[in-house]
Amino acid sequence: MLLLRVSRLNNPVRYFIADIHLADNEPASGYINITAGFLSFLDTLPDNCELYILGDLFDYWVGDDVKTNLHYQIAQALQALSKRNIRKYFVHGNRDFLLGKKYAQQCEMTLLPEINCLSNQGKNIIFLHGDLLCIDDHQYQNFRKVMHNKWLQKLFLFLPLFIRLKIAAKLRKKSSQHNQLKSENIMDVNQQAVIEMMVKHNADIMVHGHTHKPAVHHFQIEGNTATRAVLGAWHDGVTYIKQAENSNTLELYNHSFK
Numbered sequence: 389m390l391l392l393r394v395s396r397l398n399n400p401v402r403y404f405i406a407d408i409h410l411a412d413n414e415p416a417s418g419y420i421n422i423t424a425g426f427l428s429f430l431d432t433l434p435d436n437c438e439l440y441i442l443g444d445l446f447d448y449w450v451g452d453d454v455k456t457n458l459h460y461q462i463a464q465a466l467q468a469l470s471k472r473n474i475r476k477y478f479v480h481g482n483r484d485f486l487l488g489k490k491y492a493q494q495c496e497m498t499l500l501p502e503i504n505c506l507s508n509q510g511k512n513i514i515f516l517h518g519d520l521l522c523i524d525d526h527q528y529q530n531f532r533k534v535m536h537n538k539w540l541q542k543l544f545l546f547l548p549l550f551i552r553l554k555i556a557a558k559l560r561k562k563s564s565q566h567n568q569l570k571s572e573n574i575m576d577v578n579q580q581a582v583i584e585m586m587v588k589h590n591a592d593i594m595v596h597g598h599t600h601k602p603a604v605h606h607f608q609i610e611g612n613t614a615t616r617a618v619l620g621a622w623h624d625g626v627t628y629i630k631q632a633e634n635s636n637t638l639e640l641y642n643h644s645f646k
């Protein structure tokens with residue numbers, strides 16, 4: 389498993405987001421267009437900050453060669469942030485794990501490995517999409533292993549677009565059918581897996597998305613207080629975690645689209 393360790397003397401303001409699930413034909417549940425809400429959120433970011441996108445920026449991704457208005461619009465908006473010295477980092481989610489170097493370059497964002505650590509004010513922050521922690525969902529973990537097979541991914545990307553779209557639609561349908569039969573607990577993270585990962589990487593704080601259960605949890609690991617901050621999904625509004633400059637305090641924000 390790959391790990392990136394980033395360490396800086398001066399820590400900028402950091403924003404963490406996940407599970408925006410941008411789509412050309414957005415589900416009708418939202419009161420307002422998520423894409424518009426996301427683009428306005430990007431405008432509100434302060435200059436010189438860092439933006440960490442922890443996966444599922446898109447509802448699904450079937451290849452960088454797919455050029456839709458949405459893909460273009462998002463790439464332009466993310467790229468434009470560079471002019472304000474906002475650095476962007478991307479960790480793959482379970483929906484957009486095929487997002488590749490080409491699109492990342494268009495967005496001027498750095499692709500990160502699935503597990504990452506940041507050193508901040510004497511504390512270590514580990515961040516990831518979060519699906520890796522749902523180890524009680526055996527069906528999903530087996531499915532994930534297949535989806536992450538590099539040869540299968542290469543083969544998939546060679547297929548004509550209409551076939552890739554059909555497969556993606558089929559997988560999405562199967563997934564939501566399966567999810568209806570799974571309990572909330574099974575689809576949540578396993579606390580022991582959280583602790584083991586934090587101990588392994590000597591982390592004090594964990595940030596992840598995927599479960600769509602925004603909250604900040606505090607618990608003990610070997611007598612020390614540990615924190616797990618969970619990002620929400622963007623179906624109902626803007627949701628992000630902000631880490632203030634030179635601080636280890638994580639603030640979770642949830643508000644409706646204005």
Ligand code: LP5
Nearest residue numbers: 448482483527528531540541544556558559562563566575
């Ligand atoms: O994202 P969410 O919340 O809906 O559910 C996830 C898990 N599901 C997934 C599947 C994705 O939604 C599908 C994404 C398609 C991406 C583009 C296609 C790229 C193809 C690349 C090929 C190399 O991630 C869900 C979890 C849930 O999170 C909570 O953690 O439970 O997991 C599942 O639903 C998996 C099922 O349990 C098992 C699925 C068996 C599917 C069998 C498919 C057979 C049809 C094949 C057609 C060719």
Ligand code: MN
Nearest residue numbers: 444481482598
């Ligand atoms: Mn996810």
